[in-house]
Each structure stands twice: as structure tokens, then as C-alpha cells.
Amino acid sequence: MQKVKAIYPGSFDPTTNGHLDLIARAARIFDHVVVAVLNNSQKSALFSVTERVEMLTEAVQAFENVSVATFDGLMVDFARQQQAQAVVRGIRAISDYEYEFQMALMNRRLAPELETVFMMPAEKYSYVSSRLIKEVFRLGGSIEGLVPPSIVLRLRERAKRNLGVSDGEI
Ligand SMILES: Nc1ncnc2c1ncn2[C@@H]1O[C@H](COP(=O)(O)OP(=O)(O)OP(=O)(O)O)[C@@H](O)[C@H]1O
Ligand SMILES: [Mg+2]
Numbered sequence: 001m002q003k004v005k006a007i008y009p010g011s012f013d014p015t016t017n018g019h020l021d022l023i024a025r026a027a028r029i030f031d032h033v034v035v036a037v038l039n040n041s042q043k044s045a046l047f048s049v050t051e052r053v054e055m056l057t058e059a060v061q062a063f064e065n066v067s068v069a070t071f072d073g074l075m076v077d078f079a080r081q082q083q084a085q086a087v088v089r090g091i092r093a094i095s096d097y098e099y100e101f102q103m104a105l106m107n108r109r110l111a112p113e114l115e116t117v118f119m120m121p122a123e124k125y126s127y128v129s130s131r132l133i134k135e136v137f138r139l140g141g142s143i144e145g146l147v148p149p150s151i152v153l154r155l156r157e158r159a160k161r162n163l164g165v166s167d168g169e170i
Pocket of ligand 2: 129
């Protein structure tokens with residue numbers, strides 16, 4: 001039987017437990033999952049692409065069928081290069097739906113052979129986004145349980161390096 005490979009693209013700046021929840025679900029239904037970090041110079045990121053790949057690689061170590069890669073340009077070109085049949089995207093709330101629906105249909109036009117599969121996270125992660133994690137951390141709120149412990153440490157290190165001050169400041 002043919003193996004089914006899926007791409008899970010995103011910016012992962014940084015990895016959250018919401019991303020990992022989705023990766024775990026995707027790893028159960030696809031033979032192989034490639035988590036693909038978008039190298040997008042237009043979107044200003046807190047962590048470099050190299051750091052983001054490092055964080056994800058650490059976080060997905062336990063999954064035998066998950067790998068991490070980077071891409072730039074069109075996601076569909078990357079998916080073709082990888083010979084993937086599916087793209088995984090997460091839907092948290094109705095607010096994600098509109099954008100995701102539009103992207104999925106545009107991608108279908110660009111690559112009709114590629115199927116977009118939407119997945120929902122566990123309810124406890126349904127409000128988690130990288131943007132909100134960075135904001136709450138910056139303002140001194142606790143993000144424990146919402147990102148892997150190593151990400152909290154990286155955020156703290158980054159805060160110290162950036163401003164020479166303690167926790168909570170980026
Ligand atoms: N908590 C979550 N539950 C389900 N899907 C998620 C979650 N967080 C992100 N995703 C999905 O993962 C994919 C990649 O998302 P992305 O890297 O933009 O993360 P993000 O948390 O939305 O970051 P940002 O806040 O910077 O947009 C998208 O399909 C997004 O909907
Ligand atoms: Mg997003």
C-alpha cells in the first residue's frame with residue numbers, strides 16, 4: 001500500500017503545546033509527517049529559523065514518523081518536492097476558519113492533487129497561539145503547561161539577552 005505523507009507548515013515562533021497536540025494527532029493517522037518551518041523574511045520573528053527548527057526537533061524526538069524541515073516560497077511547491085499527499089492545518093476557533101478555508105482553496109487550485117486536512121486540538125489548547133504566548137510571557141504571566149518546559153527556558157534566556165533584565169521581558 002502507498003504510504004501517505006503529510007506536511008504541517010507554520011511559523012512555530014515558538015512551538016506551543018497546541019502545535020504538539022496537532023503533531024501527535026497527525027502522526028497517528030499519517031505514515032510520515034514533515035513539520036515545515038516557513039522561512040518568511042516578511043514576518044518578523046522572535047526566534048530564528050534555525051532556533052525554531054531546533055525547538056521543534058527536540059519536541060518531536062519521541063515520534064518516529066515525524067521530521068522537521070524548512071521551506072520558503074509556495075507551500076505547494078515544497079509539498080510536491082516532498083511528494084506529500086496532504087497538508088495538515090489546525091482550526092482553533094471560527095476565526096481561524098475563514099483564513100484557512102481561503103488558503104486551502106487557493107492551494108487546491110495550485111495543486112489539486114494535494115489535500116488539506118483540518119484538525120482540532122484538545123480543548124485545553126484551543127486558545128493557544130504563538131503570538132499570545134509571547135505576549136503573556138512578555139507581560140510576566142505564566143505560560144507553563146502551554147508550551148514545552150524547554151521553550152519557557154528559551155524565552156527566559158532570550159529576555160535576559162535582549163534587555164539584560166529578568167523573567168517576563170522580551
Ligand atoms: N493551539 C492550536 N491548536 C490547533 N492548531 C493550532 C494551534 N496553534 C497553531 N495551530 C495551527 O498550526 C498551524 C501553524 O500555525 P502558526 O505557526 O501560525 O502558529 P500560531 O500559534 O497560529 O502562531 P502565530 O500566533 O504567530 O500566528 C496553523 O494551521 C494553525 O492554525
Ligand atoms: Mg497563526
